[in-house]
Amino acid sequence: MRYFKFFIVLFPLFIVSRLNAQQKNSDQKMQWFADAKLGIFIHWGIYSVNGISESWSFFNNYINHDAYMKQLNGFTAAKYKPEEWVNLIKESGAKYAVITTKHHDGVALWDSKMPNATTTVKNSAAKKDLITPFVAELKKSGLKTGLYFSLPDWSYTDYDGFTRDRKRYDYKQDPARFKKFQNYFQGQLNELSNQYNPDLVWFDGDWEHSGEEWQAKNILENLRKVNQNIIINSRLNGHGDYDTPEQGVPVVRPTSPEWELCYTMNDSWGYQPYDNHYKSSNMIIRTLVDCISMGGNLLLDIGPKADGTIAPEQVKILKDLGRWTNKHAEAIYSTQAGIPNGHINGKTALSKNKDILYLYLDYKTKNGILLSGIKSRINKIEVIGSKAQVYSIQLNETDYLLNLKDADFDSDVTVLKVSLNGPIQLAEDKQESLSLADLYAAPKQRGLTNLNLSRLAINLNAGTNIFQNTGLPADGLDFNPGVKNVDQKISNWVIKNAEVLYKTGKGIPSGHYQGNTALSADKQTLYLFVEGTPTGPIAIKGLKNNISRIRIVGEGTMLPHEIYNKLYWSKIPGIVYIPVPKDKLDPELTVIAVLLDSPIDLYREKVGAIESNL
Helix, strand or coil: CHHHHHHHHHHHHHHHHHHHHHHHHHHHHHHHHHHHCEEEEEECCHHHCCCCCCCCHHHHCCCCCHHHHHHHHHHCCCCCCHHHHHHHHHHHHEEEEEEEEEECCEEEECCCCCCCEEECCCCCCCCCCCCHHHHHHHHHHCCCCEEECCCCCCCCCCEEEECCEEECCCCCCCCCHHHHHHHHHHHHHHHHHHHCCCCCCCCCCCHHCHHHHHHHHHHHHHHHHHHCCCECCCHHHHHCCCCEEECCCCCCCCCCCEEEEEEECCCCCCCCCCCCCCCCHHHHHCCCCCCCCCEEEEEEEECCCCCCHHHHHHHHHHHHHHHHHHHHHHCCCEEECCCCCCCCCCCCEEEECCEEEEEEECEEECCCEECCCCCCCCCEEEECCCCCEEEEEECCCCEEEEEECCHHCCCCEEEEEEEHHHHCEEECCCCCCCCCCHHCCCCCCCCCCCHHHHHHHHHHCCCCCCCCCCCCCCCCCCCCCCCCCCCCHHHHHHHCCCHHCCCCCCCCCCCCCCCCEEEEECCEEEEEEEEEEEECCCEEEEECCEEEEEECCCCCCCCCEEECCCCCCCCCCCEEEECCCHHCCCCCCCCEEEECCCCCCCCCCCCCCCCCCC
């Protein structure tokens, strides 16, 4: 009996120890992925011949299946140079690549030996295995290898699915036929695993069947026989290692420790010659920063042409990315999610031991940058890429005003390295309210006018409006704050921007806009505070409303806007980008008014995989 009790005591310890060991192994397996931050997605297939939607075009009956498959005759890959592809991917700063080995159309880009497989070797004008030379170049370069694989195969005659309104058969009524398909696609996966030993497999299309029907456990078991450390994305009915939000940059950080945003440069995954809705390199770089700040990766897509060349617009974005990632490598790879929003007007990240804080600034300013709520002692602040020292004024125990020379700012995103005396410690999130006297008081030091306005914006964002019950009219005219020796710049700014101070309330939650915001009393006008000179258009994420008009407060100049990543059939909003003309910027603090079609409505749900392309 004594031994039995001893076993009862030890058994739970054994289980805990085993679980801890499994967790440790999982953490080690995922480390390269967590450190990578940038990968390149490659959607290449016969759909690039006509420049139509990959697979979905026949599934949705935009073109019949026979016409779609005739693109095999034009898919030449005549100018395909995998070494140049890999060199370009490496130049971009990416640490891994994921290439489509087979999309939902069932066309295999390698020499699949499975019976009745449609391949580029046997059935296309290319007459080539396109995956083998690419993977060889990837491995030679030191980049990690990712293979995209579609679970559905809408061209395979023994798969149950075919088009949106036509099924080949009911798989529950004909399990033998479905078993034939299961053997087929499992055989193809085994070919890819054994031939290429990928570091990552990127599944897609799992919504058409359950994990059991896909034989997910069998898939994982076979893959791990070849590579026990293989990483799987989340699109295997919950059996994956990391989340893969698609197109929409998350407003709030995903719950998975590791995650990856798959993202197009324009509105298309594969090459489409008339899709010129490209994001600028600046927008892509800032999207990467957004992912880094939330501890995730960006998987940026390119769509090569049918001859194997890459569109010049895509090449330029990759090279521009490379300029920025090469300069700021220290603040990209092996970082982790930054500190909560509200400490600086910008994104942040931390080193692994949390004693270095990286600050990402997508604007330039001569007025100083407020860094607040840092309890840790700061040893040094410097500019990444130049090692230039940053001049700082310590305002109190936790707040600093950082000043950079104009030449120290990057054209896209400037990164500052804040070295601390230990793991970062933050002050409690309590922002002292300004009084009218504090706001209007002539600054003791030159150049601190903007600091008071920044604090005013922070107060407004938090719901504290010191102008309530002061008699400030909506137009600001004839307002007397009752303060002696006023800072005339402040007085002029208040009169010009009185609209944003008149009966406005708390701004929108963090994550939707980088800076501070306020809302009109009817919540139908969103006010955006814009510090300095933005390096590109300012962005709003997760806005469900339609926009009626946008203007600069105080002068009425109308501004355009453009929406990216909005899929017309999806409830997930796109990202609103607003270009702000440099000649219209306020020298102290610019305010943009966004008039909505109804009281503000925001999307904060989890951004997941896209399961329907109408």
